[in-house]
Amino acid sequence: MEEQSVERTGAVAGSNQDTPVAWRDLREWVALIEANGLLKRIDKPVDADEELAAIAYLATRREDAPALMFDTITGDRTGSSILTNMLGSSKERYALAVGIDPILSTAEMIATTREIMQRRVKPVPVAKADARVNEVVLRGDEIDLTQFPVPKFWPGDGGRYIGTGDIALTRNPDTGRINVGCYRQMLHGPRRVGLYCSPGKHGLIDREGWWARGKPCEVVAAYGIDPVLFMLAAQVFGMKESELDVAGGMMGRGVELTEAEYVSLPIPANAEFVIEGLLHPGDSEEEGPLGEFTGYYGRERAPQPVIEVKAVHHRRSPIFTAALMAKYPSCEIGAYYAIMRSARILDDLDRIGVSGVLGAYAHPAAASGWGMVVVSIQQQYAGHAAQVLALTAQCPAAAYYTKWIIAVDEDVDPTDFNDVMWALSTRCNPADDLDVLRNTWSTGLDPSQYPPELRPYGSKVLINACKPHKHIKQFPQATLLRQSVYERAAARWDELGFEGPPPKLTAFHQE
Ligand SMILES: Cc1cc2nc3c(=O)[nH]c(=O)nc-3n(C[C@H](O)[C@H](O)[C@H](O)COP(=O)(O)O)c2cc1C
Ligand SMILES: [Mn+2]
Numbered sequence: 001m002e003e004q005s006v007e008r009t010g011a012v013a014g015s016n017q018d019t020p021v022a023w024r025d026l027r028e029w030v031a032l033i034e035a036n037g038l039l040k041r042i043d044k045p046v047d048a049d050e051e052l053a054a055i056a057y058l059a060t061r062r063e064d065a066p067a068l069m070f071d072t073i074t075g076d077r078t079g080s081s082i083l084t085n086m087l088g089s090s091k092e093r094y095a096l097a098v099g100i101d102p103i104l105s106t107a108e109m110i111a112t113t114r115e116i117m118q119r120r121v122k123p124v125p126v127a128k129a130d131a132r133v134n135e136v137v138l139r140g141d142e143i144d145l146t147q148f149p150v151p152k153f154w155p156g157d158g159g160r161y162i163g164t165g166d167i168a169l170t171r172n173p174d175t176g177r178i179n180v181g182c183y184r185q186m187l188h189g190p191r192r193v194g195l196y197c198s199p200g201k202h203g204l205i206d207r208e209g210w211w212a213r214g215k216p217c218e219v220v221a222a223y224g225i226d227p228v229l230f231m232l233a234a235q236v237f238g239m240k241e242s243e244l245d246v247a248g249g250m251m252g253r254g255v256e257l258t259e260a261e262y263v264s265l266p267i268p269a270n271a272e273f274v275i276e277g278l279l280h281p282g283d284s285e286e287e288g289p290l291g292e293f294t295g296y297y298g299r300e301r302a303p304q305p306v307i308e309v310k311a312v313h314h315r316r317s318p319i320f321t322a323a324l325m326a327k328y329p330s331c332e333i334g335a336y337y338a339i340m341r342s343a344r345i346l347d348d349l350d351r352i353g354v355s356g357v358l359g360a361y362a363h364p365a366a367a368s369g370w371g372m373v374v375v376s377i378q379q380q381y382a383g384h385a386a387q388v389l390a391l392t393a394q395c396p397a398a399a400y401y402t403k404w405i406i407a408v409d410e411d412v413d414p415t416d417f418n419d420v421m422w423a424l425s426t427r428c429n430p431a432d433d434l435d436v437l438r439n440t441w442s443t444g445l446d447p448s449q450y451p452p453e454l455r456p457y458g459s460k461v462l463i464n465a466c467k468p469h470k471h472i473k474q475f476p477q478a479t480l481l482r483q484s485v486y487e488r489a490a491a492r493w494d495e496l497g498f499e500g501p502p503p504k505l506t507a508f509h510q511e
Contacts, residue, residue: 020252021099025132025270026226026319030083032096033067040066047074048082048160053153053324056084060330063089069319073149079317080149086165086321087227087336089329089364094336097227098250106339106415107359113343119249120242123257123266131258131269131313138312139261144190145275145309151322154291158301159194161290162187162223165321165332167233168195169220169265170206173213178265179206180243182233185221186287191309194287195219195279198443199456202239207279207305216278218263219307224272224319229255231336235344236397262310272321273314277307293368295327298445333368341369344397349375354391356380361414362398367446372404374414382469389435389462399441406463411478411507423465427475433464483508 023029033039040059046052052070059065067090070082087093091109095102100112128134150160163185170179179202186194197204210217222229232247248254257266263276287304289297323332341362349357356378366372375392379385385407392398393405408414408423442458449455467475481489490502 019099021097021228023226024256026083026224026272026321029097029227030067030069030319033093036092036096036102038066038090038093038096039069041069041071043071045072045074046070048076048149048151050152050155052082052084052151052322056324057326057330060085060088060324060326063329065089065329067093076149078148081317081319082149082151082322083165083224083319084322084324084332085330086323086332087231087334088332089334091335091339093227094231094339097231097336099252106335106361107413109339110342110346110359110361110415113339114347116250117246117340117343117347119252120245121248121252121254123244123248124254126256126258126269128258131256131267132315133258133267133269133271133274133313135315136313137261139310143309143312145187145193145312146190148273148318149320150187153324154297156297157290158286158288159186159188161185161322162193162320163195163221164325165223165225165230165323167222167225167229167268168203169267170203170217171265172202172206172239173209173215175240177240177242178244179203179239180229180233180247182230184290185223185307186290186304188285188306191277192285193221193275193277193307193309194285194304195221195307196287196304205239210279211281214281216280218265218276219279220260220263220265220267220274220276221307222268222271222274224314224321225268226270227336229268230321231340234333234337235340236400260311261313267313271313271315272318274312275307275309276311276313277309279305279307283308291325292445293325293331293333293370294445294447295367296445296447328365328368331364331368334364338362338364338369341397342373345373345375345392345395348395348397349388349391352391352395354388356384357388358410359414360392362402363415363417366404367401370401372406373398373402374406374408374420376408376410376412376414377466378410379466379469379472385464385466385469386435386462389464390437393437393460393462394440401442401446401458403458403460404463405460407466409466412465420465424463427467428463428465429468432468435462436460437462477510478507480507480509481505 068084092102150162152160181203183197207217232243256269258269260276284303292298345360359376362369412419412423437460439457444455493502
């Protein structure tokens, strides 16, 4: 590992603008999290057929579960490993991936993420011969993906999924811009992989563009990939923005890319396992279902496009990154997603220019951060809370799926569920403080509506859990400690036999 890693992981500042992250590829990041006690290696043989996912699910029923490296897969002769719960519900592993201080609070991580997601750094070209991903290159008939250990996760899954913790690159035929998305990929045969993109996703728009011209769509997909490219692949950026440049900005150095063998797209030079191939117009196979982030099986089995694999590049003894989709905290779409989505929501509200917004949080327990957003404000005028609720509900970063939008006051921490429950239970009068938005943007994966055809349209409830503005002067004082007494008690913390530092308080009794 590079020397600077020591400095970076011990950093006290939020973000380290000029220093690149302390790792160059998945292996170096794995070494970093292992050194920080955030990885568990499992050497005993584990079956990729349901057993691996079962162990991963059981191990991740707690938020502080480590990443799990399955080093021995039953019957595998390729020397592969499978990494699950790579980021999961760990904000420490997120911090170590993007080079911010792991001890920051969730709110501080959201603020720091806003800073580092603003930066842009262009990719860096790497010669084919120097690319780590080219340790093994297979072409045409040499390729047999079925030899590699590919998990089947849930008993009702329709097949084995080689791509879950993946990225897929496609090019837009009109603009030439390269998209990076994370879309599930089911293994159909030695050289055939299904690619499921849901409506509106950029990979689907690119594919349709090529097919409308009667041409195949080139795809590069990586199934063992570093955490930053993986995380960026799952965030929504505009079709003119480059997710590769955002990834470079977050890492403080350009994403290293090398030339492919067959397609015109680049391939990530430091990836573990990459395929290149073509989606041919009309070539599809039955795909799904897959146990999803909602905690249910998603859409019914249906035909989806298939990648004809033309070349494979992989490192020796590759590590596959596999993402378990499950209820929180077992879902791979966890802490990092909540932090990044919250950062994007605050950026949207800033751009709109509404005043008094202090914080926002899309808690990962609410269907991977998609179900609920809590926004905190300093109430400044009549109608302020209602305005913030409506804007939050429909801003681009929050509009998809979100059912519950809750506004709280400045003394409530949106990242602290206990605080949010307090506000909901003491400041919200449901008869006055709820509004419903109908026919909003949702997903077929939300099982709450019947018939299922209704599901692309959702509904949202706006919940004003702020002190009622009309009665704010009469609203009772919250019970707060007198500052002088707090300081006296805090100074005696050790003497009284309590362990660790006393809790920090920010608000005190006012006479
Ligand atoms: C582990 C994981 C699996 C995902 N699977 C899919 C999928 O199968 N299909 C899909 O359309 N989106 C899936 N997503 C969500 C997309 O990655 C996300 O919507 C992203 O914004 C897509 O990129 P795009 O905005 O460039 O289209 C998944 C996300 C994660 C983290
Ligand atoms: Mn995109």
